[in-house]
Amino acid sequence: MTNDRAVAELEEFLAERADRLLRTAVLLTGSRESGQDLLQTALERLLRHWRTLSGDPEGYLRRTLYNLAADGFRRQGRLRLKLQLLRADTRPPPDVTAQVDLRDALVRMLVQLPPRQRAVLVLRYWEQLSEAETAAVLGWPEGTVKSAASRGLRRLRELAEGWQPTELHGTKRG
Amino acid sequence: MDMKTDVEELLRDGMGRFTEGVRAPAGLAASVSQRHRRRVAVRVSAACGGVAAVAAAATLVAVGLPGGGPATTHHAGTQARTVTYLVSRVKQALANEHRVFYGRTNGTDGPSITWVYGPRSRWEELTGTSCGHALPNGDCTHQDGSERYLAQGTARVGGKLTGVYVTYYNRKWSLSPEIVPANACSTTARMEMSGVPVPTSHWSSFIDATLACGTASVTGHVWIDGQETTKITGAPVTERMQPGEAKALGEKWTRGEWTLYVNPKTFLPVRIVSATSTFGGPRASYKGVLVTDVRWLKPTAANIAKATITIPPGFRQVASPASQ
Numbered sequence: 330m331t332n333d334r335a336v337a338e339l340e341e342f343l344a345e346r347a348d349r350l351l352r353t354a355v356l357l358t359g360s361r362e363s364g365q366d367l368l369q370t371a372l373e374r375l376l377r378h379w380r381t382l383s384g385d386p387e388g389y390l391r392r393t394l395y396n397l398a399a400d401g402f403r404r405q406g407r408l409r410l411k412l413q414l415l416r417a418d419t420r421p422p423p424d425v426t427a428q429v430d431l432r433d434a435l436v437r438m439l440v441q442l443p444p445r446q447r448a449v450l451v452l453r454y455w456e457q458l459s460e461a462e463t464a465a466v467l468g469w470p471e472g473t474v475k476s477a478a479s480r481g482l483r484r485l486r487e488l489a490e491g492w493q494p495t496e497l498h499g500t501k502r503g
Numbered sequence: 504m505d506m507k508t509d510v511e512e513l514l515r516d517g518m519g520r521f522t523e524g525v526r527a528p529a530g531l532a533a534s535v536s537q538r539h540r541r542r543v544a545v546r547v548s549a550a551c552g553g554v555a556a557v558a559a560a561a562t563l564v565a566v567g568l569p570g571g572g573p574a575t576t577h578h579a580g581t582q583a584r585t586v587t588y589l590v591s592r593v594k595q596a597l598a599n600e601h602r603v604f605y606g607r608t609n610g611t612d613g614p615s616i617t618w619v620y621g622p623r624s625r626w627e628e629l630t631g632t633s634c635g636h637a638l639p640n641g642d643c644t645h646q647d648g649s650e651r652y653l654a655q656g657t658a659r660v661g662g663k664l665t666g667v668y669v670t671y672y673n674r675k676w677s678l679s680p681e682i683v684p685a686n687a688c689s690t691t692a693r694m695e696m697s698g699v700p701v702p703t704s705h706w707s708s709f710i711d712a713t714l715a716c717g718t719a720s721v722t723g724h725v726w727i728d729g730q731e732t733t734k735i736t737g738a739p740v741t742e743r744m745q746p747g748e749a750k751a752l753g754e755k756w757t758r759g760e761w762t763l764y765v766n767p768k769t770f771l772p773v774r775i776v777s778a779t780s781t782f783g784g785p786r787a788s789y790k791g792v793l794v795t796d797v798r799w800l801k802p803t804a805a806n807i808a809k810a811t812i813t814i815p816p817g818f819r820q821v822a823s824p825a826s827q
Contacts (some may be wrong), residue, residue: 339532347527355522362753362786365528372535377827378673432517435510455514486510 335379339372342386350390357398359440371397395466399448431489438488441471446481449474523626534750603800603806606775609795617700617795620802620810622664623691624656626700655679658812667812676814677821688716693740697759697779700795707770710735710763725764732764732773744781753786772797 343350354371356363371394375386382389439447452463460478464471528534585606604619615628621624628650638650654669666679687709713719714735741758750754757779782788800806821827 336532336536339535340530343527343531347531348525351527352525355525356518361525364525365753366786368527369535373530376532376535381673432513432520432714434516434517436517436521439514450514451518454511455518457515482510485514489510491609 335376339376339379339457343372346387350394353391353451355395356436356439356455357394357448359437367394367397392466392468395448395452396468398451399445399467400409435485435489438485441488442481442484446484449477450481450485453478457473537750581811599605600804603802603810604700604706604797605806606795606797606811607793607801608700608793610791618656618806618810620807622657623807623810625654625810625812626656627654628652654812656810656812658814660814663769664811667814668827669812669814669818670827671815673827674815674818675821675827676818677735677827679824687712688718690740690742693718693737693761694742694757694759695759696737697740697777698793699776700777700797706763706765706772710765710770719763722762727764727773730773731767733767735763735765737761737763749784754781754784754788756783757781769799771799 351361351364351368354368355361358364358367371390374393375382375390378389379386439450444448448467450462452458452466453460458466460471460474463478464474467474509820526673543595543706576738604617606617608615615626618625629650641801651671653671654667656667657664658667658669659665660667660678662773667676668679669676710719717738719735719737723734725734737760739758739760743749744755744757758781759777759779761775761777763772764776765771766773774797776792777795778790780788780790
């Protein structure tokens, strides 16, 4: 099989999956640019193994995506991530209620978590997988997933408790 | 408000909202393919750079440039005196070059090691703490370890020393493409210096040539691990990317920089710092920095053997690095 044919097949494979995969990658990295970079890295590995891959390519791709993210995605410095988050182009328009604002803030707070905790929370709350399924995707013991999720949520709660809507939208509460 | 429940629910909602409207660009697979080709090309280019530098240095020595004339013409004051002093040590330095270069590199893209002796070279990328490779089932292999991921350099193939590229994770190897020599003072050679260490033993000739043509200058004296070194900084070089690369990376320009910390007695590098950055496009700019600590070892049979790649039995030969 030529490389061109593999590329064509990969394009076909991505036709219905690419948007969802990119959304996942954006959540894992905190910005659209970094998400694209992460997804491309995972796809590059998929393409490299396309000919020899046995089984479900999507499963392979997802596992690669999450493992790269949990690994800290080598090209992403934490500072760079935070800077990108400040100018994230995926920010929805401001909302009038504090609760809606808190939803946005929580997702932005994800980037402050260690990569492994972030990957677990995206699998649990975006992919809606159980702890056992999450453990299977990451190849970790279930106990590790459980503790990572617990620590991640606890940290988010701490951040959420200190959250003020003025931080995001410059409007005063009350 | 019940924070325990609410945070989970709000997080779930927030994730959907945050990524609302995110669409993957068209031609994603083609773009990934281009990116893969570029990565392979960069690695091949990095491996070829050493021979380019050796060839360039050899040419310059042959035509007598290391005599110091051009350097004193183009540089004044301290710079000129330092260059003359350094050039005067070339003969002594060349004697020291009969040692084996061993460099250990750490940087943005993970650790690597470089062994060089004469025409032999072996550059190996290690996985370090990063997930260097994912198996077909998606698991990260070698994570938190320090195992070989790929190698580039020379191997004995059919009794002849030949350029090869080996990927350990999928047990494949290929012959490296033909090497095109570049002048030590050329933009190509300067750009190659901004990557992984140029696999050459002839550092003193290379340094001498770059000082003579003005593409590097002495910028100070620095103590490294209790040893005084002369700091030599290469002039940064900026190039416009090829259209395919620019599109794949979302950036327009690439810039290379390098600094050598040289033992003033032996004229050999103790540390090499190189940096490559890309910028000028819609993506966030990127800068990768590599720091290589160098040791010069005795040319024992064991050390010389380490400067050659051994292709493990059972590895399959493929047409080119791009097929790996």
